[in-house]
Amino acid sequence: MxxxxxxxxxxxxxxxxxxxxxxxAPVAALKGVSDRDGELLREAFGVKTVADLAELKYVRWAQALAALDGAR
Structure with missing residues (x-):
């Protein structure tokens, strides 16, 4: 782990x-994420919480691509 x-x-x-x-918590609980950033994430993707951000399919896709790139 x-x-x-x-x-x-x-x-x-x-x-x-x-x-x-x-x-x-709201995504603004993450260092470097402002309340305005949180508002924009909510407007664009419906993300309200840290858990929502972690489950966002675009985040998962980007992580999978990065993992593949790291496997080269």
Whole structure:
């Protein structure tokens, strides 16, 4: 299982939250994602939460392509 440094990927306000709280959080809980970015993701793709972003088919497709590219 891969590990991740939550301090590097979460906004400071979310650093002490449980994983279930983080997954239900707005995407602005991710470091570098503004409230406006979150609004645009919601308008464009219906993404409201971190979990929604993780499940977004375009994100999964891009990850699969990157994995294939890394296999070269």
């Amino acid at each position: 891969a590990s991740i440094d939550l301090d590097k990927v979460l906004d400071r306000a979310w650093a002490d939250k449980s994983l279930s709280e983080i997954m239900a």
